[in-house]
Amino acid sequence: MEKESKNHIISVTNLTKKFKDNTAVDDVSFFVERGKIFGFLGPNGAGKSTTIKMLTTLLSPTSGEIMMDGKNPQVHADDVRKIFGIVFQDQSLDEELTAYENMELHGVLYRVPKELREERIKKLLTLVELYDRKKDFVKTFSGGMKRRLEIARGLLHHPKILFLDEPTIGLDPQTRNHIWDHIKELNKTEGVTVFFTTHYMEEAEKVADQICIIDHGKIISKGTPKDLMKQTKTESLEDAFIKLTGRDIREEHATAMDSLRNSRKMFRGHK
Amino acid sequence: MKTIYVLWERQLKRYYRSKVRMIASLAQPLLFLVAFGFGFGPIYNKASGGNYIDFLVPGIIAMSVLFSSTFMGIEVIWDRQFGFLKETLVAPVSRFKIMLGRTLGGATVATFQGLIVLLLSMIIGFRPKSIESVILSIFFMALIAIIFTALGTAIASQLEDMHAFQLIINFLIMPLFFLSGALFPLQGVPKFITVLSSINPLSYGVDALRGAMTGNLHFGLIFDAVVLSGVAVLFLSIGAYFFSKIEA
Ligand SMILES: Nc1ncnc2c1ncn2[C@@H]1O[C@H](COP(=O)(O)OP(=O)(O)OP(=O)(O)O)[C@@H](O)[C@H]1O
Numbered sequence: 363m364e365k366e367s368k369n370h371i372i373s374v375t376n377l378t379k380k381f382k383d384n385t386a387v388d389d390v391s392f393f394v395e396r397g398k399i400f401g402f403l404g405p406n407g408a409g410k411s412t413t414i415k416m417l418t419t420l421l422s423p424t425s426g427e428i429m430m431d432g433k434n435p436q437v438h439a440d441d442v443r444k445i446f447g448i449v450f451q452d453q454s455l456d457e458e459l460t461a462y463e464n465m466e467l468h469g470v471l472y473r474v475p476k477e478l479r480e481e482r483i484k485k486l487l488t489l490v491e492l493y494d495r496k497k498d499f500v501k502t503f504s505g506g507m508k509r510r511l512e513i514a515r516g517l518l519h520h521p522k523i524l525f526l527d528e529p530t531i532g533l534d535p536q537t538r539n540h541i542w543d544h545i546k547e548l549n550k551t552e553g554v555t556v557f558f559t560t561h562y563m564e565e566a567e568k569v570a571d572q573i574c575i576i577d578h579g580k581i582i583s584k585g586t587p588k589d590l591m592k593q594t595k596t597e598s599l600e601d602a603f604i605k606l607t608g609r610d611i612r613e614e615h616a617t618a619m620d621s622l623r624n625s626r627k628m629f630r631g632h633k
Numbered sequence: 634m635k636t637i638y639v640l641w642e643r644q645l646k647r648y649y650r651s652k653v654r655m656i657a658s659l660a661q662p663l664l665f666l667v668a669f670g671f672g673f674g675p676i677y678n679k680a681s682g683g684n685y686i687d688f689l690v691p692g693i694i695a696m697s698v699l700f701s702s703t704f705m706g707i708e709v710i711w712d713r714q715f716g717f718l719k720e721t722l723v724a725p726v727s728r729f730k731i732m733l734g735r736t737l738g739g740a741t742v743a744t745f746q747g748l749i750v751l752l753l754s755m756i757i758g759f760r761p762k763s764i765e766s767v768i769l770s771i772f773f774m775a776l777i778a779i780i781f782t783a784l785g786t787a788i789a790s791q792l793e794d795m796h797a798f799q800l801i802i803n804f805l806i807m808p809l810f811f812l813s814g815a816l817f818p819l820q821g822v823p824k825f826i827t828v829l830s831s832i833n834p835l836s837y838g839v840d841a842l843r844g845a846m847t848g849n850l851h852f853g854l855i856f857d858a859v860v861l862s863g864v865a866v867l868f869l870s871i872g873a874y875f876f877s878k879i880e881a
């Protein structure tokens with residue numbers, strides 16, 4: 363178990379989350395160093411998003427302890443919400459508003475002063491190539507455009523910790539590069555700690571300072587990308603990842619995904 | 634303050650941009666107004682010597698505010714399904730402010746609906762006492778709207794399913810409406826109806842609107858205002874509590 367340290371902006375100890383009989387996160391411990399880019403990798407259903415939800419006050423853990431910059435999200439939710447920003451894995455835009463209105467609303471919620479807000483909105487919408495569509499309703503956007511807008515919105519305020527849950531999913535390679543360049547810049551100039559997940563291993567290999575691999579809710583490996591390659595005697599992070607998590611798409615994943623879909627259906631209605 | 638304002642504004646934009654919703658939600662009060670007004674009117678007029686339209690219109694306005702404000706809760710479920718709710722739940726703003734902004738936005742929309750019903754009822758011959766009485770009515774419409782938007786929000790915070798929400802709300806608002814004195818006077822009704830209607834917050838809203846617009850009062854304006862404000866604070870607190878417990 364890691365010792366707590368001032369340098370650990372996130373520290374997680376014996377964190378567990380159970381959904382009924384399914385243990386999504388199973389006794390996980392890790393820490394993230396201040397100012398680093400941290401990659402949280404794992405196959406589908408491994409427990410990445412569930413962990414992020416617990417770190418970001420959206421879910422309460424079944425057991426274990428979380429410290430976010432010295433504060434416990436369960437006890438001091440409002441304080442913790444002041445220190446992070448997040449791009450969610452699934453959609454989170456108001457489709458009845460325009461692109462600009464979505465940005466503006468976020469800027470106000472995060473108390474970005476008016477002038478800075480306008481300046482950054484312009485810069486970020488330009489970065490994701492949506493500036494000329496800023497007055498269009500989000501419901502008229504393609505999937506990739508919505509994703510780009512979500513990322514732009516997530517970068518509008520500069521938090522201490524930025525969570526990116528599969529930020530670049532469904533984006534073309536040019537856009538991905540632009541976005542990562544911008545994030546690295548933010549990390550370097552403002553010291554923003556970045557906590558991201560992705561299924562693009564070459565992306566993780568390029569940007570991550572530290573990596574943690576989770577599978578079936580348990581941490582199975584951690585270190586720099588180089589460490590992991592050395593550990594597994596492989597040439598790329600992708601190979602290391604496959605070696606660590608197994609080559610096959612295991613059956614449990616399919617069933618886990620199915621049960622998720624089914625539980626969704628249950629919520630939808632008893633028609 | 635600014636955060637409450639933007640969330641309030643968002644609700645108005647969403648309403649304003651959905652013309653279908655705007656018109657559809659006027660259909661029911663209009664139907665009631667015409668059916669009851671012309672159907673029961675003659676009987677009422679003969680029995681009590683008063684004008685039934687004068688009696689009915691404040692009740693129908695209360696109904697329209699009740700229905701549209703309670704159904705505002707569906708916005709929470711909608712936002713959850715479209716994912717936008719998370720965006721507000723992680724924002725560095727207390728959940729109370731978020732809930733308050735949403736609720737005030739929904740309540741403004743519901744008040745506006747009530748005002749439209751008032752205008753429409755003037756077409757069929759309803760005349761409020763004076764301009765001041767209209768202003769006073771708007772105040773009471775707003776109180777009713779806040780109470781029931783907060784209630785709808787509290788219920789919606791506990792649900793993920795729109796159909797369940799609709800069922801519960803229908804089950805809840807019908808008795809609230811029928812036992813509020815909106816359609817018939819509360820004088821001389823059986824004891825159990827008197828009791829039920831006196832614990833129904835909407836009764837005080839109906840009474841206040843009727844008092845403000847036509848001068849006929851059952852409980853008394855100040856009393857109504859005190860009861861309604863108390864209930865508004867209570868429901869806002871309950872709503873804020875449930876809203877703050879939402880997980881995603
Ligand atoms: N709200 C929920 N209710 C029940 N089970 C859930 C819920 N959310 C997640 N799970 C389960 O928890 C497990 C982990 O899911 P999670 O979303 O954290 O995976 P992930 O690592 O983010 O996967 P992906 O790469 O597909 O996004 C899965 O088995 C999933 O079915």
Ligand SMILES: [Mg+2]
Pocket residue numbers: 410411412451527
């Ligand atoms: Mg995920």
